Amino acid sequence: xxxxxxxxxxxxxxxxxxxxxxxxxxxxxxxxxxxxxxxxxxxxxxxxxxxxxxxxxxxxxxxxxxxxxxxxxxxxxxxxxxxxxxxxxxxxxxxxxxxxxxxxxxxxxxxxxxxxxxxxxxxxxxxxxxxxxxxxxxxxxxxxxxxxxx
Amino acid sequence: xxxxxxxxxxxxxxxxxxxxxxxxxxxxxxxxxxxxxxxxxxxxxxxxxxxxxxxxxxxxxxxxxxxxxxxxxxxxxxxxxxxxxxxxxxxxxxxxxxxxxxxxxxxxxxxxxxxxxxxxxxxxxxxxxxxxxxxxxxxxxxxxxxxxxxxxxxxxxxxxxxxxxxxxxxxxxxxxxxxxxxxxxxxxxx
Numbered sequence: 001x002x003x004x005x006x007x008x009x010x011x012x013x014x015x016x017x018x019x020x021x022x023x024x025x026x027x028x029x030x031x032x033x034x035x036x037x038x039x040x041x042x043x044x045x046x047x048x049x050x051x052x053x054x055x056x057x058x059x060x061x062x063x064x065x066x067x068x069x070x071x072x073x074x075x076x077x078x079x080x081x082x083x084x085x086x087x088x089x090x091x092x093x094x095x096x097x098x099x100x101x102x103x104x105x106x107x108x109x110x111x112x113x114x115x116x117x118x119x120x121x122x123x124x125x126x127x128x129x130x131x132x133x134x135x136x137x138x139x140x141x142x143x144x145x146x147x148x149x150x
Numbered sequence: 151x152x153x154x155x156x157x158x159x160x161x162x163x164x165x166x167x168x169x170x171x172x173x174x175x176x177x178x179x180x181x182x183x184x185x186x187x188x189x190x191x192x193x194x195x196x197x198x199x200x201x202x203x204x205x206x207x208x209x210x211x212x213x214x215x216x217x218x219x220x221x222x223x224x225x226x227x228x229x230x231x232x233x234x235x236x237x238x239x240x241x242x243x244x245x246x247x248x249x250x251x252x253x254x255x256x257x258x259x260x261x262x263x264x265x266x267x268x269x270x271x272x273x274x275x276x277x278x279x280x281x282x283x284x285x286x287x288x289x290x291x292x293x294x295x296x297x298x299x300x301x302x303x304x305x306x307x308x309x310x311x312x313x314x315x316x317x318x319x320x321x322x323x324x325x326x327x328x329x330x331x332x333x334x335x336x337x338x339x340x
Contacts, residue, residue: 089329093321106326110333127316129328136337140328146308150301 002059003080005052011097011104013086013118019049020078027074030067037064053077085113090120090130092141 010016026044030037037057041050057064062073087107095103104117122130125141132138316324332338 087329089325091321091325092316093318095318095321099318099322103322103325103329107329110326110329111338126312127321128324131328131332131337133332133337134340138328138332138335138337140324140331142312142324146305146312150305 003056003077003084005055005059006049006077006081007084007114009048009052010081010084011101011117013116016081016084016116020081022046022049023074023078027071030071037070084116085133086116086118088118088120088132090122090125090132090141092121092123092125092127094121095119 006019010019022045026041029040029044033040038054041053045053056077057070057073060073063069100117100119104115107115107117125139125143126146127142128140128145130137130139130141
């Protein structure tokens with residue numbers, strides 16, 4: 001399944017968790033009450049996510065009237081989203097969402113691969129970042145440089 | 151004297167016996183007187199002899215006493231000299247023993263003093279070494295603490311200065327540089 005429309009909106013691991021919670025609520029709503037899928041998705045998803053999901057449903061030729069097919073698609077989407085690699089990164093200051101998006105864009109250009117950021121804040125590292133991925137850890141902080149020179 | 155039976159008829163035997171007894175008494179008295187006289191003579195002679203003997207004995211005793219006194223007077227210095235020599239010899243021997251004992255005690259004391267000096271010297275060296283080691287350890291610890299304080303102070307100052315001097319765009323740039331370094335270091339290799 002191609003995830004491009006939705007992954008463009010997902011930058012951090014928290015974004016994915018947040019979307020998965022919304023998808024759970026959408027899946028629950030499919031099994032109860034009346035109304036179209038469009039109504040239900042509007043009620044449960046953020047607008048950007050809702051637009052991207054509707055696009056994915058069309059792209060993947062999912063019948064919006066068939067709850068079973070929708071349910072299967074949404075669960076598959078959740079599983080696929082959780083397979084996106086996550087880069088754990090510790091930074092010295094709390095970054096605005098726009099800055100995190102810019103960094104995520106740089107990360108994509110550097111790695112040429114979609115990767116989610118899991119951002120932690122530790123003021124003690126002063127500058128730079130500590131990076132942890134797939135069980136590997138590297139400290140590229142200014143604190144480490146200072147300590148190395150003392 | 152002899153008596154016969156014929157005479158007994160003529161003479162009264164009792165009277166004769168009495169006569170004989172009387173006669174014997176007279177005789178014995180005579181003998182007793184004579185014996186007494188002789189005894190008195192003998193006693194007188196004996197007294198004289200005794201007196202003479204006593205006198206002689208007194209003279210002898212006096213003489214002997216004088217002789218003894220003279221002899222004693224002559225012998226006394228020799229005895230005195232003899233005992234004096236003995237006492238001197240004993241004193242000499244005691245003095246020699248005392249001298250020997252004094253030398254022995256002196257040597258013993260000297261040895262003890264040397265032992266104590268050696269002991270004190272060793273203890274002093276040990277204590278000095280111990281104090282030196284403690285001082286060295288203390289110095290090392292103090293230097294280490296000072297070093298740590300200096301490092302912490304420099305670190306804190308450096309970090310504060312650096313932290314304040316970085317803008318958000320600087321942080322962003324450093325974060326991206328960190329990601330690039332991580333890629334070069336092979337962090338993202340699958």
